[in-house]
Amino acid sequence: MQVYWRNKLYLIVIFILIFAVILAGCSEQGKNDAIVIYAGMGLKEPLQKVAQEFSNKYKCEVNFTFSDYKTLTKKIEDGSKADIFIAPPNYMEDLKGKVVSDHYQKLTVKIPVMVVAKKNPKSITSLEDLKKPDVKLALPDQAQSHLVGGCVGDEILKKAKLSEKVHLVKPAPTTIEGLVKAVTDGSADATIIWNDQVEKYDKGDITIVKLPQFGQAIxxxxLKEAPNRKDSEKFLDFIYSRKGGNLF
Known part of the structure; x- marks a missing residue:
């Protein structure tokens, strides 16, 4: 009889251990919140892919707040509870002591590009070519459109001291698709957008001129006050791994 009950007890213990392993995808699931990540809108698609891969593997929920970097930085400064912040270095610097230095790394580098017509009839190969009197440049009016990533062209022109030397298309296109279409239909000779934005609209009728000197590190x-630090560290390990990194 003792052997019977002892064996039964062993089975119960084994069942409990197996059940605990099944539920242990995230540390103390149910007690901890989901991993909360603040990131720029331009990173939405690749980050959601990474998060899905991570969730499938570890059964951990990942929630994002996507917005402009200034808004996200202000939220963190004001005490909003996030675990991870993904942004360019200058916004990280604004947070000063709120970032854990051991978990602060470069994720990727975004490269801006000039988009010109396939045969490039105006021979636009550099920013200097945008000064030609017969070259029309399409850039969004950010005051009107608030286009995600739409300020990159203005920022590059300012850095290159070309803002007052180019001829802008009016009215300004208000979408990425509109910027590319302006080039393909001939109403503009060039536009400047991010490399990851152009792929969706490249139908073989455009030429890409990369501007790596204006690349933006991400x-x-x-964050030091991360509510779910353990699972956030696991996510960071994953995103820097080969599998996670390939999604960028």
Whole structure:
């Protein structure tokens, strides 16, 4: 009889252990909140893919707040509870002591590009070519459109001291698709957008001129007051792994 009950007890213990392993995808699931990540709108698609891969593997929920970097930085400064912040270095610097230095690394580099017509009839190969009197440049009016990533062209022109030397298309296109279409239909000779934005609209009728000298590093950081630090560290390990990194 003792052997019977002892064996039964062993089976119960084994069942409990197996059940605990099944439920242990995230540390103390149910007690901890989901991983909360603040990131720029331009990173939405690749980050959601990474998060889905991570959730499938570890059964951990990942929630995002996508917005402009200034808004996200202000939210963190004001005490909003996030675990991870993904942004360019200058916004990380604004947070000063709120970032864990051991978990602060470069995630990727975004490259801006000039988009010109396939045969490039105006021979536009550099920013200097945008000064030609017969070259029309399409850039969004950010005051009107608030286009995600739409300020990159203005910022590059300012850095290159070309803002007052180019001829802008009016009215300004209000979408990425509109910017590319302006080039393909001939109403503009060039536009400037991010490399990851153009792929969707490349139908073989455009030429890409990369501007790597104006690349923007994207950093990934664990915040010191992260409510779910353990699972956030696991996510960071994943996103820097080969599998996670390939999605960028």
């Amino acid at each position: 950093m990934c950081a664990l």
